[in-house]
Amino acid sequence: MKKWINIGKKLNSSKNKVNRGYALHRNFCLDENSSIYKQIKENLQKKKNFIANLGHSTFFIYYEGVKILTDPFLSPHIFGIKRQEPAILPQILPQMDYILISHAHYDHLDLRTLRRLNRNTKIILPENTKRVLGNMHFLEKIELPHWRSYEDKNFNVLSLPVKHNKGRSILFPNTEVSSYLIDIKGTIFYFGGDSAYFEGYKEYGEKFKIDFAFLPVGGYEPRLLLKNVHMNPQEAVKAFIDLNAKYIVPIHFGTYHTFPKFVKVEAPLNQFLEQAHKKGIKSKAKVIVPNTLINI
Numbered sequence: 001m002k003k004w005i006n007i008g009k010k011l012n013s014s015k016n017k018v019n020r021g022y023a024l025h026r027n028f029c030l031d032e033n034s035s036i037y038k039q040i041k042e043n044l045q046k047k048k049n050f051i052a053n054l055g056h057s058t059f060f061i062y063y064e065g066v067k068i069l070t071d072p073f074l075s076p077h078i079f080g081i082k083r084q085e086p087a088i089l090p091q092i093l094p095q096m097d098y099i100l101i102s103h104a105h106y107d108h109l110d111l112r113t114l115r116r117l118n119r120n121t122k123i124i125l126p127e128n129t130k131r132v133l134g135n136m137h138f139l140e141k142i143e144l145p146h147w148r149s150y151e152d153k154n155f156n157v158l159s160l161p162v163k164h165n166k167g168r169s170i171l172f173p174n175t176e177v178s179s180y181l182i183d184i185k186g187t188i189f190y191f192g193g194d195s196a197y198f199e200g201y202k203e204y205g206e207k208f209k210i211d212f213a214f215l216p217v218g219g220y221e222p223r224l225l226l227k228n229v230h231m232n233p234q235e236a237v238k239a240f241i242d243l244n245a246k247y248i249v250p251i252h253f254g255t256y257h258t259f260p261k262f263v264k265v266e267a268p269l270n271q272f273l274e275q276a277h278k279k280g281i282k283s284k285a286k287v288i289v290p291n292t293l294i295n296i
Helices: 002-019 023-028 035-045 111-116 200-207 233-243 262-266 268-278
Strands: 050-053 059-063 066-070 098-100 122-126 140-144 149-152 155-161 178-184 187-191 212-216 247-251 292-295
Touching (some): 035 050, 098 155, 140 149, 140 155, 200 233, 212 233, 233 247, 233 268, 247 268
Parallel strands (some): 066 098, 122 140
Antiparallel strands (some): 050 059, 050 292, 059 066, 149 155, 178 187
């Protein structure tokens, strides 16, 4: 009897570990009854290619049978700051083939989210970032220095530099920052992660034929503090033009901000659409608001 009691304690302890940080926000989480979950499930069953915006920079890309999750941040809050939009419970997402981490900042590399995902997957990280995961298990942990690539079956990913601040904390001051060029059967996705505008976008546009460019449009105010690390919508449109991509997917907006009031003050999506319209590229924008999905 004592043996079974101990097992019960372990099970309860494991369950509490999964729910820790979520219990107070259980009414702010999206479960199996949510629209986004049902859309994902239906599209996977029918093997329809899609991009799902799960909030902030977390996107689920399903293309030609390959499942990719970018910068998983699905916690209901960060440092006590509540999300503006609810997040799908990470444990109900299907097993991914690849998880891409652009950098180690807390809203892009969220250990609470990673612990709750199915980790029988390969995780790709920038240089000096693997150690942030500690002994957390993954099928494979792959650090990619800039301009290095990783190839696996129908999937190829190349790490590219961006303009953003390195490091995570005093314990991890030298973690790198990357963007990724993803090639799946000849269709090219560029995941921009976090970046200020820089001339590198022109170089990428000249070297690569990009189909979908995922570019950050929010988190740019107060401008005096953030102009060297985050693009504003006008700069995101300029970056898209430089990249010469077929479609732009705005990311990093409407979910979280270090200064919560600026989520509404910035109105990043409206500003982005306005700037895109001025430049005549609105028809090329794939706009996916948080917790929605589009077929591609």
